[in-house]
Amino acid sequence: MQSSSASLSYDYSVAKLFTYTMVIFGIIGMLVGVLLAFQMAWPAFNLTGILGDYGEFVAFGRLRPLHTNGIIYGFMLSGIWAAWYYISQRVLKISFNEYPFLKALGYIHFWLYVLILALAVVTLFAGLTQNKEYIELIWPIDLLIVVLWVVWGLHMWGAIGVRREKSLYISLWYFIATFLAIAMLYITNNLQIPTIVSGYGSIFNSVSMYSGTNDGLIQWWWGHNAVAFVFTSAVIALVYYFMPKEAGAPVYSYKLSLYSFWSLMFVYLWAGGHHLIYSTVPDWMQTMGSVFSVVLILPSWGTAINFLLTLRGQWHQVTTNPIIKMLILASVFYMFSTLEGPIQSIKSVNALAHFTDWIVGHVHDGVLGWVCFSVMAATYHMVPRMYGRKLYSAKLIDIQFWIQTTGIVLYFTSMWIAGITQGLMWRAVDDYGNLLYSFISTVEALHPYYIIRGVGGALYFVGFLIFVWNVIKSITSGDKVEKEPVAATPISAN
Numbered sequence: 001m002q003s004s005s006a007s008l009s010y011d012y013s014v015a016k017l018f019t020y021t022m023v024i025f026g027i028i029g030m031l032v033g034v035l036l037a038f039q040m041a042w043p044a045f046n047l048t049g050i051l052g053d054y055g056e057f058v059a060f061g062r063l064r065p066l067h068t069n070g071i072i073y074g075f076m077l078s079g080i081w082a083a084w085y086y087i088s089q090r091v092l093k094i095s096f097n098e099y100p101f102l103k104a105l106g107y108i109h110f111w112l113y114v115l116i117l118a119l120a121v122v123t124l125f126a127g128l129t130q131n132k133e134y135i136e137l138i139w140p141i142d143l144l145i146v147v148l149w150v151v152w153g154l155h156m157w158g159a160i161g162v163r164r165e166k167s168l169y170i171s172l173w174y175f176i177a178t179f180l181a182i183a184m185l186y187i188t189n190n191l192q193i194p195t196i197v198s199g200y201g202s203i204f205n206s207v208s209m210y211s212g213t214n215d216g217l218i219q220w221w222w223g224h225n226a227v228a229f230v231f232t233s234a235v236i237a238l239v240y241y242f243m244p245k246e247a248g249a250p251v252y253s254y255k256l257s258l259y260s261f262w263s264l265m266f267v268y269l270w271a272g273g274h275h276l277i278y279s280t281v282p283d284w285m286q287t288m289g290s291v292f293s294v295v296l297i298l299p300s301w302g303t304a305i306n307f308l309l310t311l312r313g314q315w316h317q318v319t320t321n322p323i324i325k326m327l328i329l330a331s332v333f334y335m336f337s338t339l340e341g342p343i344q345s346i347k348s349v350n351a352l353a354h355f356t357d358w359i360v361g362h363v364h365d366g367v368l369g370w371v372c373f374s375v376m377a378a379t380y381h382m383v384p385r386m387y388g389r390k391l392y393s394a395k396l397i398d399i400q401f402w403i404q405t406t407g408i409v410l411y412f413t414s415m416w417i418a419g420i421t422q423g424l425m426w427r428a429v430d431d432y433g434n435l436l437y438s439f440i441s442t443v444e445a446l447h448p449y450y451i452i453r454g455v456g457g458a459l460y461f462v463g464f465l466i467f468v469w470n471v472i473k474s475i476t477s478g479d480k481v482e483k484e485p486v487a488a489t490p491i492s493a494n
Helices: 013-041 048-058 060-092 100-125 139-161 170-189 212-247 254-268 271-276 283-295 297-309 322-345 347-353 357-387 394-427 439-477
Strands: 192-194 206-208
Touching: 013 060, 013 100, 013 357, 013 439, 048 060, 060 100, 060 139, 060 170, 060 212, 060 357, 100 139, 139 170, 139 192, 170 212, 170 254, 212 254, 212 271, 212 297, 212 322, 212 357, 254 283, 254 297, 271 283, 271 322, 283 297, 283 322, 283 347, 297 322, 322 347, 322 357, 322 394, 347 394, 357 394, 357 439, 394 439
Parallel strands: none
Antiparallel strands: 192 206
């Protein structure tokens, strides 16, 4: 750690590159998501009849992993890493201009990431996967991802090692947790044997080193913790920095942040068992998965309450600052989704909810409301400071906010109703124990809700396009900022 400070000129070159990638994959991922939603409502949107032999490339089975991987690893990680290359310099009191090694690592990190994204798109379109949810990419790409993660780790620890600031700000705790947890989980879940070593199979195929129930357990240890340490801890890092910065107020309680952090780290890692309730996993593991999931409410709400109380005495900013409004709604959706998830993990509720669209609704109210709003608010805060220009239009942010909020509400309420309807119809039996409804009857009953979901998704996508337009106009034609603002983001008078 350096003892002296210097006049710093921050380097935003890598943060800008990740911001561009975030925007591109946000558009691709959400557009594919909207198409998938309408495919569920109207199978004609599969386009297989129009495209003939090429129709398989736009069929649901190919596009669904492209949507999830594009949003999680294309959009979200780009936004998180853009924020890392922005935040880390400021909280560590360094500039990457001072350290060519760190700057070079940042560029290596970005271009390797772009290579992996390109390979992911090609292989997923080609139907090459290892058939595990949220971790579909084939083993050669997995090896590149491990190298990518090591590069980010070197950059992170290198930046921490040369810092001028003695203490590590809260956001850094969560970035470190994201790095360590994903490294451990990703490697453990990806222990595969390429089939080519047997003299048969293909260079692109592999089989898991685990089998049966063990494979399922490891898979959902990863699957749920991808939510924990990509959707949650890394996004908390963003909000802990941008909420107080935007509000011009200190974090409400560092003690609460400390308790929330360690309890979240301890509890979240073991909650994945709730994905395997009523499976061949031992009953005590299923019960522990439920118990840890319910306990998870405490650290999650502790963090969200800390966010909201940071605005004590500043609540008037909710009406005057659209970025604050976006961060507040994101925090509320965090509370909402971290209450809904534990409720769904209770065995009696899970018996009704599992495999239904209620789970789809839960995932999307968390992702659209919590993660995407946080990433977009962070981008709105960073852009004026990275480019020395004001945000183009506050009115557009407000329009985007209400369109997307309406979209989220339509999305999750339709999926709640659809999911509970599904669950009730699947379990309904007559006096002799025969099922009352065929599967196709449930599909017909859900048709109106699938249309509403598609409309909700389309509204959210329209709002995202407004966000992209506002960011582009801010970069290219926003009024210049003479001096970087300390708190609230400057917005042009449009």
